[in-house]
Amino acid sequence: MEIKIAHPNTHCKGSINITGSKSETNRLLLLQALFKGFELKNTSNSDDSQVMQKALQTSSDHIDIHHAGTAMRFLTAYFSHQQGRSVTLTGSQRMQERPIRILVDALRSLGASIDYGKEDGFPPLKIHGKKLAGGKVELPADVSSQYISALLLLGPVLEKGLELHLIGKITSIPYINMTLALLNSLGVTTSFVGQVIRVLPIEEPKRATQIVESDWSSASYFFSIAALSDEAEIHLTSYRQESLQGDSVLRSIYKNLGVSSRFEGTTLILKKEDKPISSCMDLDLSEAPDIAQTIAVSCYGLGIECNLTGLHTLKIKETDRLEALHTELTKLGASIRVTEKSLHLAAGINFKKNCSIPTYNDHRMAMAFAPLALKIPLKIQEAGVVSKSYPDFWEDLKKLNFQIN
Numbered sequence: 001m002e003i004k005i006a007h008p009n010t011h012c013k014g015s016i017n018i019t020g021s022k023s024e025t026n027r028l029l030l031l032q033a034l035f036k037g038f039e040l041k042n043t044s045n046s047d048d049s050q051v052m053q054k055a056l057q058t059s060s061d062h063i064d065i066h067h068a069g070t071a072m073r074f075l076t077a078y079f080s081h082q083q084g085r086s087v088t089l090t091g092s093q094r095m096q097e098r099p100i101r102i103l104v105d106a107l108r109s110l111g112a113s114i115d116y117g118k119e120d121g122f123p124p125l126k127i128h129g130k131k132l133a134g135g136k137v138e139l140p141a142d143v144s145s146q147y148i149s150a151l152l153l154l155g156p157v158l159e160k161g162l163e164l165h166l167i168g169k170i171t172s173i174p175y176i177n178m179t180l181a182l183l184n185s186l187g188v189t190t191s192f193v194g195q196v197i198r199v200l201p202i203e204e205p206k207r208a209t210q211i212v213e214s215d216w217s218s219a220s221y222f223f224s225i226a227a228l229s230d231e232a233e234i235h236l237t238s239y240r241q242e243s244l245q246g247d248s249v250l251r252s253i254y255k256n257l258g259v260s261s262r263f264e265g266t267t268l269i270l271k272k273e274d275k276p277i278s279s280c281m282d283l284d285l286s287e288a289p290d291i292a293q294t295i296a297v298s299c300y301g302l303g304i305e306c307n308l309t310g311l312h313t314l315k316i317k318e319t320d321r322l323e324a325l326h327t328e329l330t331k332l333g334a335s336i337r338v339t340e341k342s343l344h345l346a347a348g349i350n351f352k353k354n355c356s357i358p359t360y361n362d363h364r365m366a367m368a369f370a371p372l373a374l375k376i377p378l379k380i381q382e383a384g385v386v387s388k389s390y391p392d393f394w395e396d397l398k399k400l401n402f403q404i405n
Contacts, residue, residue: 001384002356003394005370005404006377012225012400015235020044020212021245022389023175026052026070027182028210030078030153035186039209042238046389065091067361067388069098070146072123076103077150080112081157082129088117090124094319094361097122103147106139107132110158134158134201138165141195144313145172148197149179155199156188162199170195171313174246174287181244185210214238216247217364218390220294222270223250224371225400227257228301232272234400239268246288253291256281257298279304279347286310293368296325296343300334301375303349312341319360328357328369351376363388373402 025044032038033056043049048068055063055075065071072091079087090096101121104114110132117124134155139147148164155162170176176197180190186205191198219236226232239248241263251261256278260271281299285292285308292308299306314321322338329336333350336343356379359366363385370393372378386393394404 002379002381003383003404004377004379005373005397005402007374007402009401010228010230010374012229012232012234012374014399014401015237016222016396016399017237018214018218018396019046019390019392021215022046022048022070022217023178023215023245024182024212025049026074027149027153027179028212029053029056030074031182031186031205032056033078034153034157035205038186038205038207040212041209042212042214044212044215044389045391047387047391048389061086062088063090065089065095067092067095069095072098072100073103073144073146073150074153076100076114076125076127077107077154079127079129080107080114081132081154083131085129087127087129088124089127090117092361095123099143100125102140102143103150106137106147106151109137110134132158134160134162136163136165138167140168141166141170142168142312143171145170145175148176152176152179152183152190152197152199155190156183156186156202156205158201161201162197164197164199166195166197171286171310172246172289174244178244178246182210213240213243213245215389216243216245216250217290218367218393219268220247220250220291221367221371221393223254223257223259223261224294224298224301224368225374226259226270226272227254227298228371228374229272232259232270234270236268236270238266239263240266247291249288250291253281253283253295254298257302277302277304281306281308283308284310286312289313290364292343293321293325293364294371296329296336296345297368297372299345300329300332301372303347305347306343306345308343309341311343315340319362319365321362321364324360324362324365328365331355331357332372353377355379356381358382359385361385363390367393370397370402
């Protein structure tokens with residue numbers, strides 16, 4: 001569906017209850033399947049988490065995870081250790097173009113039996129589950145932290161645990177730390193020293209209820225709305241000041257774009273401040289790449305220069321996010337340049353009207369561009385793609401007086 005989105009007065013005030021973190025939910029769903037017996041609360045209602053949950057509960061030998069990249073990686077590790085069970089794990093056409101060789105090679109080195117269904121190095125995968133002993137494994141660290149987390153989550157049920165040696169510069173460290181913290185919360189002993197991560201085996205984890213924090217990447221769109229508004233006060237729940245999520249760096253980034261943030265209990269309050277903003281944003285987002293699209297669009301809307309680096313993982317997401325940003329911001333009137341791992345936006349305000357933004361089957365393209373409706377009316381194509389991570393997004397924008405039809 002294509003929607004039209006506009007805002008009548010650039011004043012945004014309201015309260016939004018954001019669904020649980022997709023990243024935390026998917027990790028805990030996998031651990032719940034491995035260990036059984038503990039309860040989850042405030043889980044994500046995203047398509048990705050629904051797909052993950054369904055896949056973990058089904059007895060089918062053919063599992064289609066559609067566009068859910070996290071599920072593909074985590075489930076590859078999970079099913080490789082399900083002794084006596086064989087499954088074919090597949091996904092959408094784009095999923096079958098996203099590489100997975102690095103993870104498959106690592107699992108094979110631990111004894112896993114995994115075959116490629118079509119092209120070597122890509123899904124679909126034919127996985128023949130067997131009891132893996134664990135031990136030492138090496139993995140390139142500069143591609144996707146999800147490969148690393150998939151192995152770490154399996155570690156505590158392996159007889160020898162896991163000793164993971166990371167080769168090269170480690171990307172998205174906060175996501176690795178999130179995985180280790182969630183393991184620790186279940187009583188699993190871990191260590192992360194230099195390039196080596198160790199996960200010790202455990203027979204009986206803690207059975208305490210796990211409460212999922214709301215998603216900070218979903219909060220990013222409201223930081224952008226506050227930045228592009230003339231006046232804004234937005235209350236978001238439920239968040240923690242000491243968050244496991246790397247995207248919580250939003251607070252310090254958007255402070256430079258005129259947005260203050262403070263906590264009242266678990267409510268995060270965003271406010272547009274009447275003070276000068278930065279004329280140029282130079283950011284290394286290697287530890288928080290999912291918020292790059294939001295920041296780039298915010299800077300374009302504010303007319304300021306923007307140089308974002310550390311974006312190499314965006315090439316293998318739902319779409320090539322760097323090329324998609326280049327295409328759509330250029331269409332809107334921006335002067336932008338991208339490389340394999342960076343984005344450079346020139347200062348200047350030049351909004352072309354009546355633009356229609358395709359979403360490239362990418363939820364973050366739809367949501368990152370939506371705040372621009374505070375500056376110019378927009379059309380968003382295939383707007384339903386937001387259900388991948390934030391099904392209530394368009395309804396929540398209406399609470400801030402956005403007009404959507």
